[in-house]
Amino acid sequence: MAQPIILPISTVQHDFQAVVQDVLDGLVPEDKFWVSCYKTEEPSVHGKAVVALDENNRDLLIFRGQDGVEFKECRQGAYSVSCPSLALGETRVAVPSASYSSPEDIRKQGKQITAFDVAPNGTQFATGYQDGSVVVRPSSSSTSTPSVISKAHLSTVTSIRFFPSSRVLLTGGVDFSLSILSAEPSDTPAGYETTRATPVRTLRGHTRAITSTGIVARGRNVLSGSKDGSLRLWDVPTSAQIRTLAAGTNRFIPILALSTGERWKPDAHATDADGTPAEAPDGREVETNDKVVFCALQDGSFELFDLRTKRAEFRSPPGAAGLRSALQSIAYGPEDHLLVTGSASGFVSVHDTRTLGEGPITTFRRNSAPIEDINFASLSETSFSLGAPSFTGVGVAVATEDGLPYVADVRPNGPLVRAELVGTDCDQVRFVRVIGGDVWTAADDGVVRRYES
Incomplete structure (x- = not known):
């Protein structure tokens, strides 16, 4: 296996925009903020960026880098950092x-966000907390007034997924249960008002904390993965289990994350890989025949389950020496035949789902900080560009424990850092979602941030 590629890190003082605004408002003639660049096994560079008003055009800001870093405003509100000594070119x-x-x-209670998701239509988002509560808020307003509040679980909420309708939630918790919640906001002349919601369905059967959930098609069936090592398929109308599958080659290895989608190469054959006739689907199953599920496992492997046959189709090796750590995040992109995983030791691996047995097509890391969450991001010509149109391709948005989330390009010219997502002050970033061209993050400071590409 080829050595992992080391990507650089560039970061900026989290409140640098306030510094810039003070200069623009004329409160001070000029000011500075810090800029740092890192690359594993190379000397770090800690510099300053000076911002001042142009002497002739008092509406124009001039940026000047110091101590080995460069900082530019490529267009209004779009900035870049570069560092010649680390061969770090301009990065958004x-x-x-x-x-x-x-x-x-x-x-006031200092609760951290323990689960997060954004509605597919982008109109609202949901956060879960340690006391079992779930809060839904509109994305159209920066106020913190919830549209829906629910005490969905007895203790920590570990997973939230919006149904495709954007008006129903699937949640999972450490209390071993799943809940189905209405997330329909009350539309009043004044806007959103808070609704107290109770679960309309509760699904029970796991014997340890639920770690991840998934929606099958429109949501008649849902999926859950747990530290009990089981993947479970549920029938929502009856709250009943349809099937329980054991992860880790039937060894019940804890599942830390899952991702589902359509099979990349639909198989019309009625037999399993070993020639065993495929069993008829349960009458409660809806649109599972062409679906697969990828599970990230605690032993550092991932496993592919076919929902048609209800069997494990592939399991990766736990990892080569130095790479063997728990897989904490996983995302499946059927449109591009790609799978991406993130590990507890900071490695991101990209696989072609058509050639899983050949290993990853690329592996990269920035440092040893665990990868908390990961999602695919389609990169258009203008996605996180520096002014002129950039190349199109496939990217991944990465949430990290060190509070330095980023968007990496993985195809066609990657891996490389397409954009640094700044704004947190050393707080761990636990979740990342991609809706349309926008990237959303949720961090331990209790703040949800939206980045327009």
């Missing part, structure tokens, strides 16, 4: 277009 520094603080009562 993306700042949040919107930030959403936790509701006041939650902030």
Whole structure:
């Protein structure tokens, strides 16, 4: 296996925009903020960026890098960092277009976000907390007023997924249960008002904490993965289990994350890989015949399950020496035949789903900080560009424990860092979602951030 590629890190003082605004408002003639660049096994570079008003055009800001770093404003609100000594070319520094603080009562209690998702239509998002509560808020307003609040679980919420309708939630918790919640906001002349919601369905059967969930097609069936090492397929209308599958070659290895989607190469044959006739689907199954599920396992391997045959079709090796650590995140992109995994030791691996047995097509890392979450991001010509149209391709948005989330390009010219997602102040970033061209993150500071590409 080829050595992993080491990608650089560039980061900026988290409140540098406030510094820039002070200069623009004329409060000070010029000011500085820090800029740092890193690359594993190479000397770090810690510099400053000076911002001042142009002497002739008082609406124009001039940026000047110091101590080995360069900082530019490529167009209004679009910045870049570069560092010649680390061979770090201009890299986009993306700042949040919107930030959403936790509701006041939650902030006062110091609760961290333990689960997060954004509605497919982008109109609202949901956060879960350690006390079992779930809060839904509109994305159209930066206020912290919830549209829906629910005490969905007895203790920590570990997973939230919106149904395709964007008006129903699937949640999972450490209390071994799943809940189905209405997330329909109350539309009043004043906007959103808070609704108290109770679960309309509760699904029970796991024997340890649920770690990840998934929606099959429109949501008649749902999936759950757990630390009990089981993957379970559920019938929502009856709250009943349809099937339980054992992860890790039937060894019940804990599942830490899962991702589902359509099979990349639909198989019309009615037999399993070993020639065993495929059993008829359960009458409660809806649109499972062409679906697969990838599970990230605690032993560092991932496993592919076919929902048609209800069998494991492939399991990767736990990892080569130095790479063997728990897989904490996984994302399947059927449109591009790609699978991406993130490990507890900071490795990101990209696989071609048509040639899984050949190993990853690329593996990269920035440092040893665990990868908390990962999602595919389709890169258009203008996605996180520096002014002129960039190349199109496939990217991944990465949430990291060190509070330095980023968007990496993995095809066609990757892996390389397409954009640094700045704004957190050393707080762990636990979740990342991609809706349309926008990237959303949720961090331990209780803030949800939205980055427009």
